[in-house]
Amino acid sequence: MNATPDASLVLRDLTVSYHSPGRPAVRAVAGVDLRVEPGQVVGLVGESGCGKSTLGKAAVGLLKPASGSVEFAGAPVTPLGLKPRPPAQRGLQMVFQDPYASLNPRRKIGEQISDAVVLSGGTRADGRALARELLDRVGLSAEFAERFPHEFSGGQRQRIAIARVLAADPSCIVADEPIAALDASAQASIANLLLDLARERGVGLLFISHDLSIVRQIADTVAVMYLGTVVESGPTDQVWDDPRHPYSRALISAVPRADGNGELPQDLPGDVPDPAFPPSGCRFHPRCPIAVDACADAEPEPTEFLPGRRAACSVLAPALLKIG
Numbered sequence: 001m002n003a004t005p006d007a008s009l010v011l012r013d014l015t016v017s018y019h020s021p022g023r024p025a026v027r028a029v030a031g032v033d034l035r036v037e038p039g040q041v042v043g044l045v046g047e048s049g050c051g052k053s054t055l056g057k058a059a060v061g062l063l064k065p066a067s068g069s070v071e072f073a074g075a076p077v078t079p080l081g082l083k084p085r086p087p088a089q090r091g092l093q094m095v096f097q098d099p100y101a102s103l104n105p106r107r108k109i110g111e112q113i114s115d116a117v118v119l120s121g122g123t124r125a126d127g128r129a130l131a132r133e134l135l136d137r138v139g140l141s142a143e144f145a146e147r148f149p150h151e152f153s154g155g156q157r158q159r160i161a162i163a164r165v166l167a168a169d170p171s172c173i174v175a176d177e178p179i180a181a182l183d184a185s186a187q188a189s190i191a192n193l194l195l196d197l198a199r200e201r202g203v204g205l206l207f208i209s210h211d212l213s214i215v216r217q218i219a220d221t222v223a224v225m226y227l228g229t230v231v232e233s234g235p236t237d238q239v240w241d242d243p244r245h246p247y248s249r250a251l252i253s254a255v256p257r258a259d260g261n262g263e264l265p266q267d268l269p270g271d272v273p274d275p276a277f278p279p280s281g282c283r284f285h286p287r288c289p290i291a292v293d294a295c296a297d298a299e300p301e302p303t304e305f306l307p308g309r310r311a312a313c314s315v316l317a318p319a320l321l322k323i324g
């Protein structure tokens with residue numbers, strides 16, 4: 001099983017909005033460009049509520065874009081439920097935060113893993129054989145195929161969920177906080193399992209997490225989100241060692257939160273604004289230590305100041321380009 005060579009996931013100027021009665025629309029993702037190449041691990045980080053999950057769901061077709069586009073393997077991703085997915089899009093799969101919710105409690109896990117084989121025209125016997133092989137691959141016993149989800153720990157269930165995704169022979173996996181619900185020892189092993197899949201099978205991985213230290217360990221490139229926009233992106237080591245956008249700087253020098261739920265950016269005044277009422281111009285300007293009056297007027301375009309490195313900041317742009 002090898003990933004399709006052209007199986008890139010490409011988000012272009014993606015905007016996703018939520019509409020609730022009596023409330024202004026919430027642009028939870030506001031004009032994001034992002035690319036995940038085969039075999040590449042892209043980390044998506046940012047504080048709670050910045051739009052990471054919304055972006056992940058739109059990337060696999062669980063939410064419909066308000067504007068912009070999502071393409072996988074050169075074709076637009078079909079929103080789920082509208083019409084049958086083209087076979088090539090079965091290669092785009094999602095791993096969720098809560099593995100239990102994605103498993104049927106009443107069916108043996110071997111059957112659930114084998115469904116993907118049957119869906120793509122194989123026999124149930126082939127599916128069962130593959131399920132045993134994949135359970136072994138994700139570090140579980142092939143004998144577990146005969147058991148039910150409730151018999152497993154959180155970390156084991158996430159391995160089962162990953163085995164089920166692998167049965168669809170994915171070329172790209174969007175993993176939305178796949179370790180957030182797990183205990184510390186399971187967190188590292190699930191993150192490493194996903195990383196191994198990217199390396200061994202050439203699977204592209206969009207790894208969404210508020211855990212900066214895990215992202216730093218496994219991601220090749222990282223995108224930092226703030227209030228629906230990507231403010232900085234680039235090779236992980238470079239962004240970590242030398243963040244340029246004022247928000248990335250604050251996030252990367254972050255302190256762990258007392259509730260264990262990610263990190264809090266340091267030295268920033270105020271809270272993340274309500275995305276139903278985003279600030280004008282640059283969404284970060286009311287909290288930004290280097291903002292000037294003009295930042296309230298125009299939204300900054302991302303500037304590529306070094307190959308593969310972008311930051312969206314009008315104040316820094318001239319200096320960044322000079323450095324680049």
Ligand SMILES: Nc1ncnc2c1ncn2[C@@H]1O[C@H](COP(=O)(O)OP(=O)(O)OP(=O)(O)O)[C@@H](O)[C@H]1O
Nearest residue numbers: 018020026028047048049050051052053054055275
């Ligand atoms: N179904 C919904 N209806 C209305 N607003 C929503 C809905 N789901 C999310 N939002 C809002 O969209 C914004 C982005 O939410 P999202 O869950 O994508 O962020 P996140 O970065 O993944 O946060 P978390 O890590 O807490 O899940 C938030 O302000 C959230 O309140």
